[in-house]
Structures are given as structure tokens and as C-alpha cells.
Amino acid sequence: MIPTQEIAADVLTLVEERRISIKTAVARVAGRYDYKIRGSVHAYSIETLRRLNAIDHFLRRTVPKFDLLNPFIKNLLRIAVYEMKYKDVHPALATDSAVRIVKKRNPKLVGLVNGVLRNVEKLEIDAENDIERISLNFFHPEWFVKYTIELLGKDEALELIRANLRQPPAYIRVNELKGSIEGVLRYLENRGVRLSPTFMDEVFRVESYSVHPASFDWHAEGKYVIQDLASCFVSHALNPEPGDVVVDLAAAPGMKTSHIAMLMENRGRIIAVDNSEERIKRMKSKIKQLGVKNVEIKLGDGCRFSFMADKALVDAPCSSTGSYASQPNVKWSFDWRKFEGTVAVQRKMLKNALNGADEVVYSTCSIMFEENEGNLNAVGARVVKLDSPFSRGIKEFRGEVFRDWNRVVRSFPHLHNSSGFFISKLKGDER
Structure with a gap:
């Protein structure tokens, strides 16, 4: 049997080299093994990825050229440090496991791995200031610590950062195109899944399970999906009705598109647009699995795609700073120059949507003011008030005032047990 640590090191190497999600990497590397x-x-x-900055803080103090190491060895060391510093594995056992693996994979580096881990065992966090201390002890980039303190105040920023360290709850969205709410609930409860209701009739929080609900046949058959609570609310904010013409300008992988189709009872017309052939291929498979019949899938640029519709959704590509709890690897790949380019794309998509639809829902899985309230200011959007159990928007940030703060919606991990989302409803341009 291959040790978990060895398989996990291969997963982390794939995530680092290919920039793919942990879920995708685990499926590729460990798909042949059983669910346990x-x-x-x-x-x-x-x-390990959740704590990457602190783990690398220990390793870089021990290995000056740590970043130049063989990628597998680098990630094997990270896993061993995770075990000894954060998983309560005795340091000798963590070191022994890593040494056994490296003997098999690259025996010339046994001495290096053994020496590094014995040195790391003696180290403690060594921070030079309060921001670095918070960053290393709560496993977030320093820029994010500074930003959230400025956005929310220190006390709430720390609550958000702590919440990002917890695995978020799973939510079930019943797909009423293929199954009834009552039938799906009975099916899952009979299999030991305990659920509780949310403010959306078809969405339920998973309280406990013996086997994850994503492992059951009805999930594979599309009778329910696993989807974040705030993500589900995006489709409700759009309020699509049977007979509407709806355009989704950043549709792949199709979760919100399929939810919109369900709310429309598979009637009317949905045009789902995405600029990636690979994502469109996956979306077509997902749409078929979920029994959606009123969607036309188009390869196109959401910034320029020409259309006329009743309603449009711009669930924009974003920094994903609201998803750090479920996708911790995203924390370490943020780049300010890329961020500025993303904001520019969001504004183009938003302007295009407002030009083509009577009503627009604009959403991101980001906490950043620039991607959210700042974008609505930039395009001069006319904001319609949304009601929900979530929070309201940000009134002011870095001298920029957002007057419609009480009309938009924000969800936060520390307040709502969901990803961080921004959701707004807008009136289209007068034509």
C-alpha cells in the first residue's frame, strides 16, 4: 500500500505545476483508490495547503534554496512539517515516514530530508511584526491580513480569517428537474446523512454523514448537487421565470445555469456563454447529467457577446478571495497585476450585460471592494434592493463611497457558514 503522505505529495506537486484544484488533482492521482x-x-x-506560508516559513529557515528543490521532495517535506507541527504526529514518526518514502523515490536525498526535518522540529514561528504574526499563525498572506483589517476592522477581520481555517459545511441543492425534495431527503436520510433546512426550499445544509453524499448514486444521476449556500442564492436573486430569455455570460461549469433552468421549469430559453472550449465540454456533460433541456451553449467572449434578453447573469471570474476556506491553494497564487486585469474584464462583462438585458445579476466569490461595490460605481449601475439573510455591502473603502450599500448582499464565512460572495441586482441600460 502506498502511504497517504506519498500520494498527497504527488497531489500537491500536480496542484503546484498545473494550477488545478485539489479536488481535480486528487481525482487524477488517487482516483483508483477507495473513498477512505x-x-x-x-x-x-x-x-497542508491551508498552512502553506507557515510550513514554508519553517523550511526556508532550514533550506536557503528550498524553492529550487525537486517539486516532489519539496511537497513531501511540507507534508512532514504539517504532521509534526499541526497534526500532532510525533516528529520522529513524521520524519521516519518521509525518509521511508524518499528512500524509494530518490535515495540520494535521504540525508537532506532527514536533516531538514530534524532541524525544523526545533523551530518556532519567528514573526517580526503583528501583521506577520497574524499571517503565520492564521495561515493567510500578509497582504490579505492588511486588506481585511482595512475593509472590516481588526476584530471582524480576525473572525473572517479564523473562519477560513475551518472546513466549510456542505450544502445539498435538490435538482427538481430529476427528483423531488421529499424523495431526495428520504434517500439521503436512509443513508445516514443528516440535513437541516435553509432559507431556500431546495437547499439543505449537511450536518453529519458516515459516507459523503457526493458518493451516492443519486448524486451521479443528477438528482441533487453539492453547491455552496451563497452560490445557490445567486440564481434566486435573478428570479428567472418560465418563458424568460436568460443569458449567462460566464456560464461554465454550469451549476448556476442548471439552477436557473430548474427555477424556469425547463421552459423559456437560456443562452450559456463561456470562452473556454474545455470548460464548455465539461458544462455540456453537467447540463445533460442534470436533465436541463432549455439551454443553448455558446463559445464566446462575455465582454463582447451580443444579445437581447429579459435577464442576464454575470457570475464573473474573480480573485476567489471568498473561497479560501474551501480552496486554500488560491490564497498563495494572488497577483495584484493579474487582479487589476480581472477587474477590467469584470467591468467590460458588466457593461455588456447591462446593454443587453432588462435586469442583471452581478456576483463574485470575492470579498474585494474593487471587484464588487467598486465595479458598480465604475459602470454607474442602477441597483435594485435584494433581500436575504446575508449581510449588506461596504459603505466606504479607501475614500470611495458606495451609496447603494444597503441594496446589495454580501455573505461571509464567519457570519453565514458559506463562501464569501457579493450579489447585486441591477436595472439594464435604458434602450
């Missing part, structure tokens, strides 16, 4: 092994590998991978 896959679960263990996923846990090791995600918990």
Missing part, C-alpha cells in the same frame, strides 16, 4: 484513501489524501493535501 481518497478522503485521507484530500485531507492531507488541503490541510
Whole structure:
């Protein structure tokens, strides 16, 4: 049997080299193993990535050229440090496991791995200031710590950062195109899944399970999906009705598109647009699985795609700063120059949507003011008030005032047990 640590090191290497999600990497590397092994590998991978800056803080103090190491060895060391510093594995056992693996994979580096881990065992966090201390002890980039303190105040920023360290709850969205709410609930409860209702009739929080609900046949058959609570609300904010013409300008992988189709009872017309052939291929498979029949899928640029519709959704590509709890690897790949380019794309998509639809829902899985309230200011959007149990928007940030703060919606991990989302409803341009 291959040790969990070895498989997890391969997963982390794939995530680092290919820039793919942990879920995708685990499926590729560990897909042939049973669900218990896959679960263990996923846990090791995600918990190591969650703490990556602190783990690398220890390793760089021990190995000056740490970043130049063989990628597999680098990630094997990270997993061993995770075990000894954060998983309560005795340091000698963590070191021994890593040494056994490296003997098999690259025996010339046994001495290096053994020496590095014995040195790391003696180290503690060494921070030079309060921001670095928070960053290293709560496993977030320093820029994010500074930004959230400025956005929310120190106390709430720390609550958000702590919440990002917890695995978020799973939510079930019943797909009423293929199954009834009552039938799906009975099916899952009979299999030991305990659920509780949310403010949306078809969405339920998973309280406990013996086997994850994503492992059951009805999930594969599309009778329910696993989808974040705030993500589900985006489609409700659009309020699509049977007979509407709806355009989704950043549609792949199709979760919100399929939800919109369900709310429309598979009637009317949905045009789902995405600029990636690979994502469109996956979306077509997902749409078919979920029994959606009123969607036309188009390869196109959401910034320029010409259309006329009743309603449009811009669930924009974004920094994903609201998804750090479920996708911790995203924390370490943020780039300000790329961020500025993303904001520019969001504004183009938003302007295009407002030009083509009577009503527009604009959403991101980001906490950043620039991607959210700032974009609505930039395009001069006319904001319609949304009601929900979530929070309201940000009134002011870095001298920029957002007057419609009480009309838009924000969700936060520390307040709502969901990803961080921004959701707004807008009137289209007068034509």
C-alpha cells in the first residue's frame, strides 16, 4: 500500500505545476483508490495547503534554496512539517515516514530530508511584526491580513480569517428537474446523512454523514448537487421565470445555469456563454447529467457577446478571495497585476450585460471592494434592493463611497457558514 503522505505529495506537486484544484488533482492521482484513501489524501493535501506560508516559513529557515528543490521532495517535506507541527504526529514518526518514502523515490536525498526535518522540529514561528504574526499563525498572506483589517476592522477581520481555517459545511441543492425534495431527503436520510433546512426550499445544509453524499448514486444521476449556500442564492436573486430569455455570460461549469433552468421549469430559453472550449465540454456533460433541456451553449467572449434578453447573469471570474476556506491553494497564487486585469474584464462583462438585458445579476466569490461595490460605481449601475439573510455591502473603502450599500448582499464565512460572495441586482441600460 502506498502511504497517504506519498500520494498527497504527488497531489500537491500536480496542484503546484498545473494550477488545478485539489479536488481535480486528487481525482487524477488517487482516483483508483477507495473513498477512505481518497478522503485521507484530500485531507492531507488541503490541510497542508491551508498552512502553506507557515510550513514554508519553517523550511526556508532550514533550506536557503528550498524553492529550487525537486517539486516532489519539496511537497513531501511540507507534508512532514504539517504532521509534526499541526497534526500532532510525533516528529520522529513524521520524519521516519518521509525518509521511508524518499528512500524509494530518490535515495540520494535521504540525508537532506532527514536533516531538514530534524532541524525544523526545533523551530518556532519567528514573526517580526503583528501583521506577520497574524499571517503565520492564521495561515493567510500578509497582504490579505492588511486588506481585511482595512475593509472590516481588526476584530471582524480576525473572525473572517479564523473562519477560513475551518472546513466549510456542505450544502445539498435538490435538482427538481430529476427528483423531488421529499424523495431526495428520504434517500439521503436512509443513508445516514443528516440535513437541516435553509432559507431556500431546495437547499439543505449537511450536518453529519458516515459516507459523503457526493458518493451516492443519486448524486451521479443528477438528482441533487453539492453547491455552496451563497452560490445557490445567486440564481434566486435573478428570479428567472418560465418563458424568460436568460443569458449567462460566464456560464461554465454550469451549476448556476442548471439552477436557473430548474427555477424556469425547463421552459423559456437560456443562452450559456463561456470562452473556454474545455470548460464548455465539461458544462455540456453537467447540463445533460442534470436533465436541463432549455439551454443553448455558446463559445464566446462575455465582454463582447451580443444579445437581447429579459435577464442576464454575470457570475464573473474573480480573485476567489471568498473561497479560501474551501480552496486554500488560491490564497498563495494572488497577483495584484493579474487582479487589476480581472477587474477590467469584470467591468467590460458588466457593461455588456447591462446593454443587453432588462435586469442583471452581478456576483463574485470575492470579498474585494474593487471587484464588487467598486465595479458598480465604475459602470454607474442602477441597483435594485435584494433581500436575504446575508449581510449588506461596504459603505466606504479607501475614500470611495458606495451609496447603494444597503441594496446589495454580501455573505461571509464567519457570519453565514458559506463562501464569501457579493450579489447585486441591477436595472439594464435604458434602450
